[in-house]
Amino acid sequence: MALHNKSFFSNLNLQTGGFPSWDSISDEEWRNVLSNYVFKISDSFAFNSVFKKADLFPEGLNYFADWELHITGLAEAEGDIVCKFRLNDNCRSKLLEYEFAVHHFESEKFLNYYEFDSLYFFSDDRLITIYINHESEIMFLNLNDNEDALIDTLEPHIKSSFIDSSVFREAIIASRKT
Template identity: 85%
Template sequence: MTLYNKSFYSNLNLQTGSFPSWDSISDEEWRKVLSNYVFKIADSFAFSSVFKKADLYPDGLNYFADWVLDITDLAEADGDIVCKFQLNDNCRSKLLEYEFAVHHFESKKFLNYYEFDCLYFFSGERLIAIYINHESEIMFLDLNDDEAALIETLEPHIKGSFVDSSVFRAAVRASRES
């Protein structure tokens, strides 16, 4: 079986002057990639550096108080041990609210608070996607034939934002050499 590594970049341009460039992921793109792709292949998710549910509530912040966070297991993701949560209907609806990555709080200690640097998605024990919010990038790892084929069913402008990771790396190398 062939395994595929893909990345999602909004409006990727591999031919820019010094390095490839891309835009931030829009709310519409975020919702479509999650609803029409990630939610079809993932069954759980995790936040970077969150080892237990209590890690989501530092210093009294309670943004996650109305999330139904059912713990499934601990897993390794990108060199981090994280707590996996079931990707239930409640979490799906919360994750579709793209702005969950940055919150504004009435607090002297926090102006803006990032719960995570990365969001991980799993299919069983396999880590299949890493969303890096500050890079506006979603990396898909070791997709099987069926998971990769599902990309072809997406709307053309969404499907066109998926690129083989090897193509992206080659463009970065080429830009460094020029």
């Protein structure tokens, strides 16, 4: 069985004069990729730098108070140890609210609080998806053949935004040579 690495970029343009370019992920794309792909292959998720549930509530931030966060264990993700939460229906509905990444609230310490730089999704103990908020990129790691084939079932405009990671790397290298 082969393993596949893919990235999701909205309106990726590999032919620009400089580095490749892409757009921010729209609400519609976010919901579509999550509902029709990520939620089908994942059973848990984690936030960058969140080692325990209490880390989600700094300085009185109660944004996560109505999330049903059930801890499934700890995992390693990009050199960080993170707390994994069960991907239950409550968390799915909250994650589909694309703007959950930025919280606006009254605080002397924070103007806008970014809960995480990255969001991770797991299948058992295998890290399979990394969403990098500020880069508008979703990376899919070590997908098995069945998980890779599921991409073909997505709507054409969503499916076309998935690119082999090796193709993206080659485009970056080629752009540096020009």
